[in-house]
Amino acid sequence: MSERFLIDKSAFARYPKPAARAAIEPLHNAGLLAVCGAVELEVMHSARSKADAERIREGMRGFDWLPTPDEVWDRAIEVRARPTAAGNWRALSVADLVIAATAERHGATVLHYDGDYDMIAAVTGQSTRWVVPPGTAD
Numbered sequence: 001m002s003e004r005f006l007i008d009k010s011a012f013a014r015y016p017k018p019a020a021r022a023a024i025e026p027l028h029n030a031g032l033l034a035v036c037g038a039v040e041l042e043v044m045h046s047a048r049s050k051a052d053a054e055r056i057r058e059g060m061r062g063f064d065w066l067p068t069p070d071e072v073w074d075r076a077i078e079v080r081a082r083p084t085a086a087g088n089w090r091a092l093s094v095a096d097l098v099i100a101a102t103a104e105r106h107g108a109t110v111l112h113y114d115g116d117y118d119m120i121a122a123v124t125g126q127s128t129r130w131v132v133p134p135g136t137a138d
Helices: 009-013 018-029 037-044 050-060 070-081 094-106 116-124
Strands: 005-007 033-035 109-112 128-130
Touching: 005 018, 005 094, 009 037, 009 109, 018 033, 033 037, 037 050, 037 094, 070 094, 070 116, 094 109, 094 116, 109 116, 116 128
Parallel strands: 005 033, 005 109, 109 128
Antiparallel strands: none
16 A cells, blocks of 8 residues: 655645645645645635635645544644653644644654654654755745
């Protein structure tokens, strides 16, 4: 079975960059990208109008959907409660924790451009991948 990726808003936001587009398009064309409710909410947050929000929702239908059952919320809470050596653990957003827990639940790799996922993966051991190397698509 091919690897599945749960794409985060941070990766979506880098899509206009040629290197990010080159990484995302083959995965999308192969049907390997998925989204979840937390990703859709984050992406929709950038909508500037009702028409823009509708366009975003329609675009989300082009991806596999990963449900977010109660176990995902329980896992996000568990991970958030774990102590860490990093001094800025409180900086992790609820959305990032839920997205990571959703990916973990479904055996998907988080495709991102956000160092918070490295902090989460240090606790969970789950698979994450930068869409392009950090610092190359800011």
